Amino acid sequence: MKEEKKMIIKYFHKPVLTKKSVNNLLTDKNGIYIDATFGGGGHSSYMLKKLNINAKLIAIDQDKDAIKSNLIKDPRLHLFHNNFVNIKDILNKKIIGKISGILIDLGCSFFQLSNPKRGFSYKLHCILDMRMNQDLPYSAQNVVNESSKQKLYKIFHEYGDFKNAIKIADIIIKKRKDKKIITNFELMNLFLIKGNFKKRKRFFSRLFQSIRIEVNNEINILKYFLLKSYEILSSKGRIAVISYHSTEDRIIKHFFKNLSFKIINKKVFKPSKKEIENNSKSRSAKLRIAEKI
Incomplete structure (x- = not known):
């Protein structure tokens, strides 16, 4: 158990x-900020270094292992085991708008992808799972064994950008009839x-990504959270979103464009060559930042 905890702490995530x-x-170093996806605490740790003593940082993660990995001892940090979609329930009503x-x-x-017990990987032999919150009943096995042909087509077409999504769905349905x-x-x-x-490495990466997005309802949750984020931000408050998939990026661009936001970086920020060398998984990351008008 101790060894597992050490692994969680050491390898949970390299922030991008x-x-x-x-x-x-950080436009107000005395302000209240939210790290909606705490992970291993890399972003939160850097934020706390930059913030003043009177600031407050609310951090959220639905993964229990992320909560266990926390080594930050700082009274300004308030860490919650929850899904960021529940942000308004997490916040005190007096804080909303501030x-x-x-x-x-x-x-x-990295921990989710490299731990075979979590069932995210296509490189390590594991039981299909992919739940970010392990308390949820719906897993990758449910997706591949119970989804209709039309639903599988939608998952692979929309979340994996597969042009042959219907063929992929057919192959899975044929196999699961036997076993x-x-x-x-x-x-x-x-x-x-x-x-x-x-x-087939790129193929499997997209295949597993699309199933993971479905398992965790990531697209619908992102849309809902973005709307809620607009409600809780103060005037001139900012939101920074790091995405890794074209569907997510389109949603973020659309959201910033259609609500009262000023775009901070018209050209999307991407990792430097050095960062990609140190963390290959950052390659597809895109950062967009906007300010509430």
Whole structure:
């Protein structure tokens, strides 16, 4: 148990675009800020270094392992085990309308991807799961074994950008008629061409990403949260969103454009070459920042 906790703490997550996001977010160093996806606390830790002693940081994560990983001992930090979609329930009503800034990183953590017990990986043999909140009953097994053909098509087309989404759905449905798909390797074997994994790496990345988005209802939750974030931000309060998928990025752009926001970075921020070298999973990250008018 102690070894597992050490692993959680050490490897939970490498924060992405930390300086770009935080330095452009903190306009009032005495303000109240929200880190909606705490993870390993990398962004929160950097925010606390920049904030004054009277500031407050509300951090949220739905993953119990993220809460366990917390090593930040700071009275300004208030950490909640919850989904950021419940932000208005988490906040005291007196605080709503006084939030100076919100940071949200929509990526998976390194710990989630590298721990076979969590069932996110296509590289390590594991039971299909992919729940960010392990208390939820709906997992990746439910998606691949119970979804209709039309629903599978939608998942792979919209969340994986697959042009052949209907073919992928057909293959899964045909297989599960014979035997329930339980593990990641059972799913992957349906799509291997003569066992050539290397050529299919990008395919599997998108396949597993699309299933994960469905399992955690990520798109609907993002849309709802963005609307709530507008309600709780103060005038001239800022929101910084780091996304990794084209569907997410389109939603964020649309949201900033259609509500009363001033775009802070008209050209999207992306990780530097050095950051990508240190953390390959940051490659697809895009950071957009806006200010409430």
